[in-house]
Amino acid sequence: MRICIVGTGYVGLVAGTCLAEIGHRVVCVDDDRQKIEVLQGGRMPIYEPGLDELVARNLRENRLAFTADLKEGIDAATAVFICVGTPPLEDGDADLSAVEQVARRIGELSSSYKLVVEKSTVPVQTGKWIEKTLMVYGDSGRSEFDVASNPEFLREGSAVIDFLHPDRIVVGVEHPRAERLLREMYEPIIRRTFVCPVHSTCPATEPVPFLVTDIRSAELIKHASNAFLATKISFINSVADLCELVGADVELVAKGMGLDGRIGRAFLKAGLGFGGFCFPKDLQAFVKIAERCGHDFRLLREVDRINQARVPQAIRRLKEQLWILKEKVIGVWGLAFKPDTDDLRYSPAIALVKQLLAEGASVRAYDPKAMEKARGEIASAIFSRDPYEAVSGADALVVATEWREFEGLDLTRVKTLMRRPLILDGRNLFDREKMRSMGFEYLGIGR
Numbered sequence: 001m002r003i004c005i006v007g008t009g010y011v012g013l014v015a016g017t018c019l020a021e022i023g024h025r026v027v028c029v030d031d032d033r034q035k036i037e038v039l040q041g042g043r044m045p046i047y048e049p050g051l052d053e054l055v056a057r058n059l060r061e062n063r064l065a066f067t068a069d070l071k072e073g074i075d076a077a078t079a080v081f082i083c084v085g086t087p088p089l090e091d092g093d094a095d096l097s098a099v100e101q102v103a104r105r106i107g108e109l110s111s112s113y114k115l116v117v118e119k120s121t122v123p124v125q126t127g128k129w130i131e132k133t134l135m136v137y138g139d140s141g142r143s144e145f146d147v148a149s150n151p152e153f154l155r156e157g158s159a160v161i162d163f164l165h166p167d168r169i170v171v172g173v174e175h176p177r178a179e180r181l182l183r184e185m186y187e188p189i190i191r192r193t194f195v196c197p198v199h200s201t202c203p204a205t206e207p208v209p210f211l212v213t214d215i216r217s218a219e220l221i222k223h224a225s226n227a228f229l230a231t232k233i234s235f236i237n238s239v240a241d242l243c244e245l246v247g248a249d250v251e252l253v254a255k256g257m258g259l260d261g262r263i264g265r266a267f268l269k270a271g272l273g274f275g276g277f278c279f280p281k282d283l284q285a286f287v288k289i290a291e292r293c294g295h296d297f298r299l300l301r302e303v304d305r306i307n308q309a310r311v312p313q314a315i316r317r318l319k320e321q322l323w324i325l326k327e328k329v330i331g332v333w334g335l336a337f338k339p340d341t342d343d344l345r346y347s348p349a350i351a352l353v354k355q356l357l358a359e360g361a362s363v364r365a366y367d368p369k370a371m372e373k374a375r376g377e378i379a380s381a382i383f384s385r386d387p388y389e390a391v392s393g394a395d396a397l398v399v400a401t402e403w404r405e406f407e408g409l410d411l412t413r414v415k416t417l418m419r420r421p422l423i424l425d426g427r428n429l430f431d432r433e434k435m436r437s438m439g440f441e442y443l444g445i446g447r
């Protein structure tokens with residue numbers, strides 16, 4: 001199938017590349033010409049494991065192309081995916097101006113049938129607006145449109161695997177033709193008939209559930225899923241606070257809870273809270289849409305409030321140990337909002353470093369992938385070449401992102417390098433007993 005992807009951010013680039021990988025002809029469009037040139041040259045504007053190889057191969061084999069010209073992108077396409085950004089406005093609402101603009105341009109430029117698929121995370125009822133926009137700006141004599149919602153559930157760091165081996169594919173449609181096209185497009189993934197570029201033998205053989213709903217329900221599935229996962233995290237973080245007060249261990253509590261199949265282990269990791277460009281903004285946008293529809297989603301406002309209190313609480317705990325932060329040297333391991341990405345957006349680690357700097361502390365930061373991006377965000381931090389340099393002369397170390405490589409470090413060396421062997425393990429990466437037996441003053445979260 002010929003597919004056009006508009007917007008080459010995380011979602012668009014991964015979706016476009018993976019759709020090419022399973023055999024479609026894909027053109028990715030972005031009005032950022034510089035980014036398009038980078039991509040045309042086979043280079044990556046973001047770090048996402050495995051994506052670079054897939055882009056290079058599909059470019060080489062002519063299934064994937066990049067252009068800044070929307071008309072060129074949509075001309076031959078049957079399906080056009082809208083994957084542009086929906087950043088938060090001041091009041092928490094999603095800014096849909098880019099979605100509207102793309103819909104308008106697709107309307108104006110199309111000269112044949114198009115299935116227009118919204119893949120950006122958008123508030124419920126956006127599909128209706130896209131449909132109206134296409135009708136108003138499209139020429140019904142030349143073109144015809146179907147609109148569909150096809151939310152993505154990709155996690156940064158494992159986006160390629162998530163796309164090719166999803167738990168489910170959700171499509172919201174109003175017309176059988178749209179359902180048929182989307183089913184055909186995803187057929188290799190549903191039936192797992194493509195040659196998997198990640199696994200030599202694919203882990204599962206059952207077909208992937210393909211859920212067909214109306215457009216509004218599909219839109220809600222996306223927001224409700226993210227909001228539910230965020231709720232799990234804030235829930236366990238609140239339990240962690242209680243654990244600290246009563247002397248229990250949240251890791252054990254989460255394990256005990258998670259063994260109940262109805263609850264599950266996933267997303268019960270206590271820590272400095274959730275970040276990234278999805279959870280915080282989607283949560284706020286969901287609360288806003290609900291509010292606009294006359295529903296006060298108090299539960300989610302509380303989930304957000306609990307999350308926002310995580311970093312200030314970590315700072316308080318440091319102060320309880322260090323008394324004054326001014327002129328203290330604090331090593332920080334991890335800056336990305338989670339491991340395996342260089343994304344710093346809404347990263348709790350960055351919020352923590354900013355607060356430490358504002359208190360007058362000297363921050364020695366290290367992250368395996370996000371150093372370059374961090375320079376613009378926390379310019380007055382000292383950027384260390386490796387994790388050891390970051391703890392050299394430090395009065396405390398904060399583990400802010402749980403990169404696997406931190407687990408294998410020489411902790412005896414870390415202890416010798418530090419002025420005071422105090423660790424605030426904001427992601428419960430290390431074994432508490434082991435750390436204490438090595439002579440560290442170890443503070444975990446909820447333990």
Ligand code: UDX
Pocket residue numbers: 152153154155156157226229233266267268269270271272273274275276277278279337338
């Ligand atoms: C999320 C959703 O998982 C994905 O389905 C959606 O499409 C986009 O948003 P992502 O933002 O990449 O993906 O990250 P995710 O792995 O979900 O983690 C989000 C945040 O929650 C991170 O900051 C992570 O550190 C935090 N987290 C996650 C916890 O604090 N505890 C957990 O148990 C899980």
